[in-house]
Structure formats: structure tokens, C-alpha cells
Amino acid sequence: MGRIKVNGVEKEFGAGEFPFNLSELLEMLKVDSATVVAEIGGDIIERSKFSETVIEDGDSVELIRFVPGG
Template sequence: MAQTLKINGTEKQFPDGEMPASISELLSRMDIDQATVVAEIDGTIIERKKFSETDLTPGQTIELIRFVGGG
């Protein structure tokens, strides 16, 4: 049974047992430097220092956000 996370508006399915356990694990699997990212889980901001200790559970909505050029 696949498990789902909604990441930046896209439903991502993970085979059972393969869902990342934390924001840290999710970022490293996506090859994203966690020092440059801010995360929200179900609308709550997760501090960067808590990326590794915040458990992910199926069905959550995750936003991964970073700075880009802007005026």
C-alpha cells in the first residue's frame, strides 16, 4: 500500500516503508541543501534545526521554499 505526501502541490507516492521519515531525509533524497530551505508541514513552519527530528506521516502537505532573485 503506497503512502502519499503532498509536496509543493504535487502528490508524491512512496511504496510502503519507503516514505522519508523526516524533512531532513526528504531533502537529502531530493538532493537539496537543507541550509537553503524552509519547510512547512500542514501550514506550520518547521524550524531548520528541527528538520531531522520532525516525523513525517502519510497524508501531510509539505511546502519546501527557498529564496530566489526578486525585487
């Protein structure tokens, strides 16, 4: 079992579900990776590194989502 926080909300995952990367997390959350800025533990993760960034037990992920219009 492991827990991560996404935008302050705790999410539980079974022991066998780790590890997964940031791209996979966004897929699970049905978030379009082209329109999100991601921070893990306060560090910005560039979109080109989403699929190589491993999410670990205890990570705190912030996802800032953008919708069109201006």
C-alpha cells in the same frame, strides 16, 4: 503505499519507505537544507528540527527555496 504532497505535487512512497524525517526528504529531493524554509500542514518547521520531524502519510509539505543574490 502512502502519498505526500510537496509544493502541491503528489509523491508516492511504498509502505516500507515510511517513516522518514524532513532531513531525509530534503536529501531525497537533493535540496540543501541550509537554504530552505519548510512548512508542514501550514506550520513552520525550524531548520534545527528538520531531522526530528517525521513525515507521515498524507502530509502536505511546502518548501520555499532561496537562491543567492541581492
